[in-house]
Amino acid sequence: MAKNDLIGGALWEQYSAKVGERMNNPRHRGEISEEEAKALGARLVVADWGAEACGDAVRLYWAVDPKTHRILAAKFKSFGCGTAIASSDMMAELSMGKTVDEAMKITNIEVERSLRDNADTPAIPPQKMHCSVMAYDVIKKAASIYKGVDMASLAEEEIVCECARVGLRTIKDVIRINDLKTVEEITQFTKAGAFCKSCLRPGGHEKRKHYLVDILRDTRAEMEKEKIFAQADAGDFSAKNLIQKHRLIEKALDEKVRPALAADGGSLEVVDIREAADPRTVNVYIRYLGACRGCISSTKGTLQFIEDLLRQELSDTIRVIPL
């Protein structure tokens, strides 16, 4: 909150003149009939997106040339506010003349930019960005109908920020790669959360499945965990404390030994680990389980295999003693 935010209610003042014009006189409103599409030698695609109950619904009509996959004509109808109607009109315009694959690359940001009066001033205020996203989504829907595939297969990933179309994977990667520590940094790097701000934290404009604060916290926690593991695993075995030694021994057993024993229906458990100072040894006391119990090899070949493996993986001070 600051000086410019304290007096609200200037929603319409933040619309560009182009938004107003297209709201007053949408150029591409209307329908395309089967006959009209046929006359163009085109296939008719009709896609619906949104719901009246949610305050926004749009229907897109495309006449697509089945040979070139080019969109020969586009029209729309919309149940929505001024920005929804203006965005839908621009979306229809942008899709015309493109192939279906090209049209799928139209983003809501592109729709919004095309509605600007000048390059530096947003065409619509942040809380209306979702109206432009409707235009983006309905194109995806129309493309999926044309291609005869499920829309989910066209969606790249789970979207966190609907306004800027930023996905969960992208945000996590950016946090890791750039070692980001604040939500503001995520916004700077990805534009997620820069518009309606609903995805920043709970309690915003809209309820969301994912919030940047949670993604940041969870990703940082994962990174912290990985750091501890990495530190615990690195360095000289003999310098480690007993807990870390135990963990490394269990890990080696899990990865290399237990699968081999399991193939013969057996297993083992670590009963104790004792360190002796002179001669310097780490005694690992084990108990055989399952088919290994009483197996003739368990005190000879198998035992040797286990000890060699632990020595090779961790340290040659290890002695394995079956109980």
Next chain:
Amino acid sequence: MERNMDRIYLDSNATTIVDPRVKEAMDPFFCQQYGNPNSLHSFGTEVHPAMRLAMDRLYCGIGAGDQDDIIINGCASEGNNHVLKGIWFDMIRQGPKNEILTTQVEHPCVRNSCAFLETLGAKVTFMPVNADGIVDAETLRRFLHPDRTALVSVMWANNETGLIFPVRELAEICRENGVLFHTDAVQAIGKVPVDVSRVPVDFLTFSAHKFHGPKGVGGLFIRKGLKLAPLLHGGEQMGGKRAGTVNVPYLVGMGVAMELAVENLAFEDSAVRRLRDRLEDAILAIPDTLVVGRRELRTPNTILASFRGIEGEAMIWDLNAAGVAASTGSACASESLEPNPTFVAMCISDDLAHTGIRFSLSRFTTAEEIDQAAAAIRRSAERLRGISSSYDKGK
């Protein structure tokens, strides 16, 4: 009289034009009698007669007795905050009563204050409205727990629908059960009779700008003998119940506005109602429209209409371009996907949740304005349904 002849104002539940007589009465208290009423010298004392007259007009206007308080404050939001938070300080904080009982359709200043008090440990219950869109006596009886309910807060009339709640009956039930009762009367003053000598409310709040007074001044009625912790601590103004230098010109203006509001109640009930009904009939003559709530249950100036297939803000845009000011129903304007509780209770389809447009008249509205507005509404409905993706299929 300065009026915008080229524009038509049908948003009087949001705020009203200041009556020129109110403005005139306020005028001397800016540059001539500008003293602080708490001062001992003549500049201070010379404003007292006008303040006393204004207080008399307010007391008379709502039927308050001399032993009752009417605290002059900044707005009804302040008054509502004062009641809810005062009750929390005085009763809930110490127990044993810990519950505030209110409704799902209150103004945000009540709902959000209640939500805040929940974080401090108060239990808040939001009562639903019935099929008529109001909270009735039966519902209150069902939710009221005299052993734990500290306060019941129910609005006198709803800002979106204009539906009038049976406040007298509700207040009597609370009185019988020894539970305090508050009503937000902001949409009732000047539209329906409000008389606390006949309706046993304990607290009542109002705001001048809803009845042709200035913005930034309101009142809080407190029944005699009741205590209420102040929201603003400071000087001794308002008997220590609301510190801060009294806004003398605004108090004077509110006094005149109250007197005129009461004087015009009959006019409101006849002439304004006739114009409202005329507009409502014109709206209902458009196919696939509905108006929320029965006419006889509403304040005489309000219409919450729904035009199938038309998003509310889109029509407000068109009407604004035609010089007609209306508003989306407050709840419909929010982006919340929660269904409007009034719509749910009245079995109005979710599909219509974003189609609400509120038209609210005042005693300054004229018949010509109504006819022009009706024409603009018809044109907009036709245009937007031509664009709508859901009108043709919605039939």
